Amino acid sequence: MPSLNDYLVLSAILFSIGTAGVFIRRNVITILLSIEIMLNAVNLSFVAFGREQGTVDGQIIVFFVMTVAAAEAAVGLAIVIALFRQRESLNPDMFTSLKW
Amino acid sequence: MISFYVLATIAVLASLLVIAQRNPIYSVLLLIASFGALSGLYVLLDAPFVAVIQIIIYAGAIMVLFLFVVMLLNAPHEETEHDLRVHPLLRRGPMGFGVVLALVLIAELGLGLAAGSESALPARSISSVQAIGRSLFTEYALAFEVTSLLILVAMVGAVVLARREPR
Secondary structure, X not given: OOOHHHHHHHHHHHHHHHHHHHHHOOOHHHXXXXXXXXXXXXXXXXXXXXXXXXXXXXXXXXXXHHHHHHHHHHXXXXXXXXXXXXXXXXXXXXXXXXXX | OHHHHHHHHHHHHHHHHHHHOOOHHHHHHHHHHHHHHHHHHHHHOOOHHHHHHHHHHHHHHHHHHHHHHHHHHOOOOOOOOOOOOOOHXXXXXXXXXXXXXXXXXXXXXXXXXXXXXXXOOOOOOOOOHHHHHHHHXXXXXXXXXXXXXXXXXXXXXXXXHHOOOOO
């Protein structure tokens, strides 16, 4: 029977992988995928904590996180499509109009 | 215990491969594998509702949306030849900072695991879909309604953003 610590360590590992992906990759779609990995890592720790407390609140928060993730994916991918139409590229280094 | 380690290994390996792939289509497919393993972990945690919506919403809806956009844009590979900057892995300052952050995380994990007692999960848990539904529509009713507003806003936003500019 795995303990709470096992789930939390797994969640930390997955979150680190997602963070590394956001910083290392230079493809907007892969960066969005890394954000999904991070959201899933957090979901796992929510469910594990809810299981440990013996309540359903953790699972309900996961439900809301998934809704927000769906909204984020829809808007983010719409932005990616608009950017690709403008610049013909998915490299975030190409999108520097807001930098100075 | 064995199934936990198998599923955890699949999840970690698939996630690592997601950020190691150069082709986004493979990344999306590997992420679906990772979500499948996480869904198995939710089953182990006595959360069948979350396991099912993980498959239906994440793997079924969000990842299909990603796959659709990747195939629509038809730009599978990262362009590395005409990059404006050095690759992030080759720059010294950010790499040093990242290594420091990783060491701090490992040290904190080690300290936490060494200090905290091994707390086993309680044997029984209330995680029936009935309990989740009752809590969702009574205690969290306002948040549930606000969520529908969020989805409406996201839908309108996606349509407006992806629309072709009228010339």
